[in-house]
Amino acid sequence: MKLEGRKIYKGIAKAEAIVTKDGISFYGGVDPDTGIVVEVGHDLEGQSITGKVLVFPTGKGSTVGSYTMYRMKKNNMAPAAIVNEEIDTIIAVGCIISEIPCVDKIDINCIKTGQIITVNGSKGTVEVK
Amino acid sequence: MRLEQIEKDMLDGKHGKSAQKSMEILTTLGEIFGAECMVDVYGVQIAGVSYANLGEAGLEFLNEMAEDGKVRVLTTLNPAGMDRENWRELGIDEEFFKNQNRAIDAFAKMGIITTCSCTPYLIGNAPHYGQHIAWAESSAVCYSNSVIGARTNREGGPSALAAALTGKTPKYGYHLDENRHGQVLFKVNASVKGTDEFGVMGKLIGDKLVKLGKKIPYIEGIPSATVEELKSFCASVATYGGTALFHMERITPEYNKYTKPSEIVIEINQDDLDKTRAELIDDDLEIDFISLGCPHASIHEIAKIAKLLEGKKVKKEFWITTARPTKKIADEAGYSKIIEDAGAKFAADTCCVVAPIKGRFKGIMVDSAKACYYGRAKNKFKVKIGSMEQCVEEAIK
Numbered sequence: 181m182k183l184e185g186r187k188i189y190k191g192i193a194k195a196e197a198i199v200t201k202d203g204i205s206f207y208g209g210v211d212p213d214t215g216i217v218v219e220v221g222h223d224l225e226g227q228s229i230t231g232k233v234l235v236f237p238t239g240k241g242s243t244v245g246s247y248t249m250y251r252m253k254k255n256n257m258a259p260a261a262i263v264n265e266e267i268d269t270i271i272a273v274g275c276i277i278s279e280i281p282c283v284d285k286i287d288i289n290c291i292k293t294g295q296i297i298t299v300n301g302s303k304g305t306v307e308v309k
Numbered sequence: 310m311r312l313e314q315i316e317k318d319m320l321d322g323k324h325g326k327s328a329q330k331s332m333e334i335l336t337t338l339g340e341i342f343g344a345e346c347m348v349d350v351y352g353v354q355i356a357g358v359s360y361a362n363l364g365e366a367g368l369e370f371l372n373e374m375a376e377d378g379k380v381r382v383l384t385t386l387n388p389a390g391m392d393r394e395n396w397r398e399l400g401i402d403e404e405f406f407k408n409q410n411r412a413i414d415a416f417a418k419m420g421i422i423t424t425c426s427c428t429p430y431l432i433g434n435a436p437h438y439g440q441h442i443a444w445a446e447s448s449a450v451c452y453s454n455s456v457i458g459a460r461t462n463r464e465g466g467p468s469a470l471a472a473a474l475t476g477k478t479p480k481y482g483y484h485l486d487e488n489r490h491g492q493v494l495f496k497v498n499a500s501v502k503g504t505d506e507f508g509v510m511g512k513l514i515g516d517k518l519v520k521l522g523k524k525i526p527y528i529e530g531i532p533s534a535t536v537e538e539l540k541s542f543c544a545s546v547a548t549y550g551g552t553a554l555f556h557m558e559r560i561t562p563e564y565n566k567y568t569k570p571s572e573i574v575i576e577i578n579q580d581d582l583d584k585t586r587a588e589l590i591d592d593d594l595e596i597d598f599i600s601l602g603c604p605h606a607s608i609h610e611i612a613k614i615a616k617l618l619e620g621k622k623v624k625k626e627f628w629i630t631t632a633r634p635t636k637k638i639a640d641e642a643g644y645s646k647i648i649e650d651a652g653a654k655f656a657a658d659t660c661c662v663v664a665p666i667k668g669r670f671k672g673i674m675v676d677s678a679k680a681c682y683y684g685r686a687k688n689k690f691k692v693k694i695g696s697m698e699q700c701v702e703e704a705i706k
Contacts, residue, residue: 267341
């Protein structure tokens with residue numbers, strides 16, 4: 181199944197999906213040194229997002245979150261790609277400065293955790309197999 | 310988006326790596342928010358300056374951008390985490406001092422004027438009516454859009470830096486007439502005077518806007534307002550309401566440019582203001598810290614504080630936060646000596662919102678509703694709002 185969305189940041193990544201219905205705040209919500217979600221009560225609390233395609237509705241929280249994403253990339257702890265329903269400024273800027281492929285305007289109900297998916301940030305598509 | 314040749318060249322990397330990264334940020338934001346083109350900006354003000362907020366991650370990004378990035382327009386900074394000269398006396402440790410300076414050095418390398426202030430409009434980063442700018446500090450965004458009639462969105466740290474390094478910003482949001490219309494009419498049936506009362510009104514209006522899901526208030530019933538009252542109002546309504554633009558009848562320049570809103574009308578009476586003020590005064594309060602200058606004190610405010618403190622001695626920690634150029638005017642005018650002889654301290658370049666002072670004091674008294682919000686949320690202080698005179702009285706009693 182090929183889902184058509186909007187390109188946010190270029191690049192292609194194929195990896196395991198990790199899907200949540202909760203918003204994500206990278207600043208304070210994710211540990212940039214371990215890649216683990218640390219926000220108390222978050223759907224993904226305690227799980228690693230490193231090297232996965234992180235699929236969530238939209239970003240939330242402080243604008244410093246863009247820098248946290250950059251730090252994760254430098255630490256080799258960043259997600260392989262990001263898929264959103266509706267991108268916000270923090271995640272968009274975070275993906276650009278960290279060079280993480282990113283697509284939005286995707287119905288995230290079509291993606292399940294554990295599926296291997298291919299994100300094409302240059303074309304704005306997500307392929308689910 | 311429709312790009313001009315120079316913008317295309319930047320995007321293709323012909324003007325260096327930092328200009329390319331910057332143009333990537335700006336075109337992506339432009340696409341997301343439906344901008345048709347870019348617009349030239351007169352000036353930029355960058356937030357995300359305090360090392361406490363940037364951290365090593367932000368610093369690394371700044372250093373990378375500073376490798377070949379140079380600003381193309383007038384650019385100044387938001388407050389840093391410390392007074393760059395008087396840091397030791399204000400309780401900042403050596404390590405933080407070094408890290409903060411690493412961040413400021415990266416900004417300086419890019420040609421940014423490293424004056425750290427939330428009131429750029431008071432220290433020479435001053436656009437005029439109708440000019441496009443890219444500012445990040447929320448109170449300054451609100452002031453420039455509303456009081457000056459310049460045009461800016463609420464930028465984040467990286468998008469403001471990108472605007473500085475290219476001289477461009479995507480033309481959407483508050484850059485366009487169609488998004489500058491008042492949405493809610495507030496009728497004020499009370500006398501509002503002084504920075505504290507304007508701050509209280511800002512919280513009241515901001516809270517109402519959040520409940521309504523609206524952003525742009527149109528305010529009538531305020532006969533006059535000073536620069537200082539308006540800057541306090543801007544800080545408050547931006548903090549509590551996320552407001553980047555308001556119109557105030559016969560006070561702000563665009564008040565009669567658009568149709569006055571009439572669908573949603575809210576009356577503000579004295580008892581509404583009293584209730585809001587009570588929300589900015591905590592119970593079981595022990596005040597051990599007084600801070601004036603949120604947003605940064607103007608020279609007029611410093612003159613007033615000097616007059617109130619002349620010949621007195623403060624008995625509590627007392628900070629006046631301001632921009633370094635304003636402090637220099639105060640030095641020349643003799644106000645600094647009067648204030649420091651009374652035992653109060655200047656904290657230039659910084660403020661009680663971004664300085665790393667969490668938990669250092671029990672209770673803070675301020676004349677700013679914005680400072681109340683961050684005093685509680687970020688620094689875990691109990692808070693009390695009062696007029697500038699009441700704050701000084703509390704300090705010397």
